[in-house]
Amino acid sequence: MNRLKPLNDFVFKKVFGEEETKYNLIALLNAILSKKDTDKLVTLEIVENKELTPELIEDKTGIIDVRAKTADGTQLEIEVQLTNQHNMDKRTLWYWGEIYSEGIKKGEDYRNLTKVITINIVDFEYINIPNKFHTTFHLWEDEVKDYMLTDVVEIHFIEMEKFRKLTNKNLKEDKLQRWLSFFREDISKEELKELMDMDVDIKKAEEKMEYLSSDPKTLELYKARERSLHERANMISSAREEGATEKALRVAEKMLKRGDSIEDIVDITELSVDTVMDLKKKMMH
Incomplete structure (x- = not known):
């Protein structure tokens, strides 16, 4: 056990x-x-x-x-x-x-x-x-x-x-x-x-x-709490990742306005080339 x-x-x-x-x-x-x-x-x-x-x-x-x-x-x-x-x-x-x-x-x-x-x-x-x-x-x-x-x-x-x-x-x-x-x-x-x-x-x-x-009842509640704590940790992790991505997109937008190259933006922000290219197209429209 x-x-x-x-x-x-x-x-x-x-x-x-x-x-x-x-x-x-x-x-x-x-x-x-x-x-x-x-x-x-x-x-x-x-x-x-x-x-x-x-x-x-x-x-x-x-x-x-x-x-x-x-x-x-x-x-x-x-x-x-x-x-x-x-x-x-x-x-x-x-x-x-x-x-x-x-x-x-x-x-x-x-x-x-x-x-x-x-x-x-x-x-x-x-x-x-x-x-x-x-x-x-x-x-x-x-x-x-x-x-x-x-x-x-x-x-x-x-x-x-x-x-x-x-x-x-x-x-x-x-x-x-x-x-x-x-x-x-x-x-x-x-x-x-x-x-x-x-x-x-x-x-x-x-x-x-x-x-x-x-105790079977205790084990059931324990497993439910473990699931809840795991889901909570995932929620926090996802929120942090989303926040980091939003920050990276804001930096990329500033760099595009400044005329920096796609390569430099990818290197600095760690966003993908496709993401930066999509952002550039949106800004052009």
């Missing part, structure tokens, strides 16, 4: 975002947030546990995230994103703001607003800091680097592609690295067994994955 993909957002929510499996989420969050023994999360409340209906599963624009709240009111949101839409910085700020503003009702004291932590697990490289697969952002003053305006903003990016490229992994001592290894689709049975022997929390998460893979 093939192992389910842990970063399929439907599977991720089933393993980490449900009341009966929140111990998995607590373990993962403690690894991501680098909690020390004295302030480790020991309990939390799952927020907005939406029913994973076939309609939501097959929605190509739908986001299946994991939301939780700690005892002190801190809100947490984890989103898994497999396709680079080149907007994760703005996107995560939008969701952070949306969750933050839900903290109080109109007319209430702003002091009642609580910290919001958003965590993005992305299957591509995004943050332009080489060799750093986990980055964390707060509101620091530009020049006085150790002055934080407020701690209510905390945004994490975890880039799987950078982690895969990491040559000197330290699985024995780094719990987050163990979790990211667990998330790999290409992990071997031997590596997975080693991880499970090393970390009881990962063993529990993998046991949940095995249970899900044996």
Whole structure:
């Protein structure tokens, strides 16, 4: 039986975002947030546990995230994103703001607003800091680097592609690295067994994955979500290609007006000779 993909957002929510499996989420969050023994999360409340209906599963624009709240009111949101839409910085700020503003009702004291932590697990490289697969952002003053305006903003990016490229992994001592290894689709049975022997929390998460893979209804929804994610990735790719073609056509039109040769236009824009010739004919009419 093939192992389910842990970063399929439907599977991720089933393993980490449900009341009966929140111990998995607590373990993962403690690894991501680098909690020390004295302030480790020991309990939390799952927020907005939406029913994973076939309609939501097959929605190509739908986001299946994991939301939780700690005892002190801190809100947490984890989103898994497999396709680079080149907007994760703005996107995560939008969701952070949306969750933050839900903290109080109109007319209430702003002091009642609580910290919001958003965590993005992305299957591509995004943050332009080489060799750093986990980055964390707060509101620091530009020049006085150790002055934080407020701690209510905390945004994490975890880039799987950078982690895969990491040559000197330290699985024995780094719990987050163990979790990211667990998330790999290409992990071997031997590596997975080693991880499970090393970390009881990962063993529990993998046991949940095995249970899900044996349930026919879950498998049906998982396959539907895989199709939806695949179609979404194709839509994004097609839109980018279409955008690139439109840009190339605009450049070709400018070059034709300037009197550049067909050969030079083809070389610069990478359009076909026929496409450039057709554009020239349209411009002549």
